[in-house]
Amino acid sequence: MxxxxxxxVAGGILVGLTCAAALISLLWTPYPVSDTSGxxxxxxxxxxxxxxxxxxxxxxxxLMVGARIALETGLGAVVVGGTLGVxxxxxxxxAQRWLDDGLAALLxxxxxxxxxxxxxxxxxxxGASLGSAILALGLAMSAVVARLTRILVKRVLAQDFVxxxxxxxxxxxxxxxxxxxxxxxxxxxxxxxxQFGLAVLAEASLSxxxxxxxxxNQSWGRMLQxxxxxxxxAPAGLVAPGLALVVLVVGANLVADGLREVADPLARRSx
Amino acid sequence: MVRYxxxxxxxxVASLLLASVALFLLLRVLPGDPANAxxxxxxxxxxxxxxxxxxxxxxxxxxxxxxxxxxxxRLDLGRSFVSTLPVGPEIVDRLVVTLxxxxxxxxxxxxxxxxxxYLCARWSRTWYGAGxxxxxxLGIAVPAFWVGMLLIFVFALRLRVFPSGGFPRAGWADPGxxxxxxxxxxxxxxxxxxASLIRYVRSATLDVLGSDYLRTARALGASSxxxxxxxxxxxxxxPVVSVLGVELATTFLGAVVVESVFALPxxxxxxxxxxxxxxxxxxxxxxxxxxxxxxxxxFLADLAQRLIDPRLRxxxxxxxx
Numbered sequence: 001m002x003x004x005x006x007x008x009v010a011g012g013i014l015v016g017l018t019c020a021a022a023l024i025s026l027l028w029t030p031y032p033v034s035d036t037s038g039x040x041x042x043x044x045x046x047x048x049x050x051x052x053x054x055x056x057x058x059x060x061x062x063l064m065v066g067a068r069i070a071l072e073t074g075l076g077a078v079v080v081g082g083t084l085g086v087x088x089x090x091x092x093x094x095a096q097r098w099l100d101d102g103l104a105a106l107l108x109x110x111x112x113x114x115x116x117x118x119x120x121x122x123x124x125x126x127g128a129s130l131g132s133a134i135l136a137l138g139l140a141m142s143a144v145v146a147r148l149t150r151i152l153v154k155r156v157l158a159q160d161f162v163x164x165x166x167x168x169x170x171x172x173x174x175x176x177x178x179x180x181x182x183x184x185x186x187x188x189x190x191x192x193x194x195q196f197g198l199a200v201l202a203e204a205s206l207s208x209x210x211x212x213x214x215x216x217n218q219s220w221g222r223m224l225q226x227x228x229x230x231x232x233x234a235p236a237g238l239v240a241p242g243l244a245l246v247v248l249v250v251g252a253n254l255v256a257d258g259l260r261e262v263a264d265p266l267a268r269r270s271x
Numbered sequence: 272m273v274r275y276x277x278x279x280x281x282x283x284v285a286s287l288l289l290a291s292v293a294l295f296l297l298l299r300v301l302p303g304d305p306a307n308a309x310x311x312x313x314x315x316x317x318x319x320x321x322x323x324x325x326x327x328x329x330x331x332x333x334x335x336x337x338x339x340x341x342x343x344x345r346l347d348l349g350r351s352f353v354s355t356l357p358v359g360p361e362i363v364d365r366l367v368v369t370l371x372x373x374x375x376x377x378x379x380x381x382x383x384x385x386x387x388x389y390l391c392a393r394w395s396r397t398w399y400g401a402g403x404x405x406x407x408x409l410g411i412a413v414p415a416f417w418v419g420m421l422l423i424f425v426f427a428l429r430l431r432v433f434p435s436g437g438f439p440r441a442g443w444a445d446p447g448x449x450x451x452x453x454x455x456x457x458x459x460x461x462x463x464x465x466a467s468l469i470r471y472v473r474s475a476t477l478d479v480l481g482s483d484y485l486r487t488a489r490a491l492g493a494s495s496x497x498x499x500x501x502x503x504x505x506x507x508x509x510p511v512v513s514v515l516g517v518e519l520a521t522t523f524l525g526a527v528v529v530e531s532v533f534a535l536p537x538x539x540x541x542x543x544x545x546x547x548x549x550x551x552x553x554x555x556x557x558x559x560x561x562x563x564x565x566x567x568x569x570f571l572a573d574l575a576q577r578l579i580d581p582r583l584r585x586x587x588x589x590x591x592x
C-alpha cells in the first residue's frame with residue numbers, strides 16, 4: 001500500500017470515529033444531555049466512563065454530542081467557503097485583466113486578515129451562535145479557496161484543448177463544467193480537507209472564548225473552558241475533549257494527504 | 272527598489288483604507304443598533320433617543336463614517352460605551368503585555384523550528400527523522416489553548432514552578448515577576464507556532480540538500496557543514512523568511528486566545544470582553560490596531576524578502592507570489 005493510500009485509510013478511520021460518535025448521539029447517549037444524576041465531578045467509573053463535570057453532567061455524553069457541533073461547523077464552513085470561493089475564483093479566472101487584478105488584490109487583503117479576527121468581527125456584529133461561527137469561518141475560508149481556484153483555473157485555461165474548445169464556439173459555462181471543474185476539483189478537495197481541520201480548530205477556539213454556539217449546544221471548546229477550573233479533581237475533562245479535537249483534525253489532515261495522490265499522480269512516485 | 276517601495280506602500284495604504292471601511296460597515300450594516308448596548312429592556316423612547324445620539328447611530332451612515340474616519344486620522348479611537356474611558360490609551364496599556372508575549376514567542380518558535388526542521392530534513396530517510404516530522408505534523412492539529420491548559424496542569428498545578436495565570440500589578444516595574452508570568456504563555460505559543468514553521472524549514476532544507484550547487488561544492492572538497500553554511504543557508508532562508516511575516520501575524524493572533532487561558536490583561540482579553548459586552552468602540556479599536564499590525568508586518572516581510580533574494584528585485588508587488 002502506498003503512503004498516500006495508507007494516509008487515506010488512517011484518516012478515514014479517525015474522521016469516521018467522530019462521525020460514528022455524532023450519528024450514534026442522535027439516537028442514543030449514555031445519559032440524557034442535561035441529566036445531573038451522577039453527582040458533581042464524579043470520578044471515572046464504569047457508570048461514567050469519563051466522569052462528570054461540575055454540574056454533574058456525564059462527560060462521555062457531552063463528548064459525543066460535541067462531535068456533532070464540530071462536524072456541523074467544519075462541514076458548514078467548507079460548504080459556505082467552498083461554494084463562495086470556487087465561484088469567485090472561477091469568475092476571477094475568466095475575468096478581464098482589470099477585474100481579475102482587482103479581485104486578486106482584494107483576496108490578498110482578506111487573506112492577510114487572520115481567520116479568527118474575522119470570525120470575532122462577525123460574532124461581534126451578529127451575536128454568538130452556531131450560524132455566526134459557520135458564516136464567519138466560511139467567509140474567511142472562501143478567500144483562500146478563491147485564490148487557489150483562480151490560479152488553478154488560469155492554469156487550465158492556458159491549455160490548448162481549452163483554447164480549441166473556446167474557439168470552436170463552446171459557451172464558457174460549458175467550458176467550466178466540462179474542462180475546468182473536472183481538472184481542478186482534485187486539488188481543491190485536498191485544500192478543502194485541510195480547511196475543514198482548520199475550521200474545526202477555529203470553532204473550538206471561539207467556543208473556548210465563549211464566542212461560539214451558546215448552550216445547550218455542547219462544543220468541545222466550551223467543554224475545555226468549563227473543565228479548566230476543575231482540572232485537579234477531574235483531569236479527564238481536560239484530556240478527553242482535547243484528544244477528540246486532535247483525532248478529528250489529524251484525521252482530516254491525513255485524508256488531505258491521501259487525496260494528494262488523486263490530485264497529483266506524480267506524487268505517487270516521490271514516496 | 273524605490274519604485275517597488277512606492278507600489279508596495281500604495282498597496283499597504285489601500286489595504287488599510289479598505290480594512291477601515293470593512294470594519295466600519297460590518298459593525299453598522301448588520302442588524303442591531305449599537306445604542307442597544309447602553310440600554311436596558313424597559314428603556315423609554317427618550318432614553319433610546321439619547322443613547323442613539325451618544326453613540327451616533329441617529330445620523331446617516333455616510334455622516335457616521337466621516338466622523339469615525341476623522342477620529343481615526345487623529346488617532347482617536349473613541350470612548351468605551353461601558354467604562355467611558357478612551358479606547359486608545361487602554362490599547363497602549365495592554366500592548367505592554369501582548370507585544371512582549373508575541374515577540375518572545377515568535378523568537379522562541381524560530382529557535383526551536385530552525386534546528387528541528389533542519390534535522391528532520393537531514394534525517395529524512397531514517398525512522399527517527401520520520402518520527403520527528405510526524406510529531407511536528409501532529410503539532411499543527413493541536414489547538415493552542417489546549418496546549419496552554421496542559422502546560423498549566425503540569426507546570427503550575429502539579430509541579431508549581433510557574434504561576435497558572437495573571438500578570439503582576441506592578442507590570443514591567445517588576446521584571447522578574449513579569450517574565451515568570453509570561454513563561455508558560457510564551458512556551459505555549461512557541462510550541463504551536465514552531466510546528467508549522469518546522470515544515471517550512473524542513474522542505475526548504477530538503478530542496479537545498481538535493482540541489483546541484485551543493486553537490487558541486489561537496490565535489491570541490493567542501494565539508495558538508497561548510498557547503499551548507501556558505502551555499503545552503505542563504506538559499507534555504509528565502510522561502511522561510513517569506514512565510515515569517517504571515518507566521519508573526521499568526522503568532523500575534525495566537526496571543527489573543529492564549530491570553531484568555533492565562534488570564535493575561537492583554538489585547539486579546541480586551542477584545543473578548545468588548546465582544547461579549549457589545550462595546551463597539553472597544554471591538555473596533557482593537558480590531559483596527561490588530562489589522563494595522565498584521566498589514567504592516569506583511570509589508571515589512573515583503574521588503575525583507577527582497578533584501579535577501581536579489582532575484583526578486585526586478586518584479587512587481589504581488590507578481591512574485
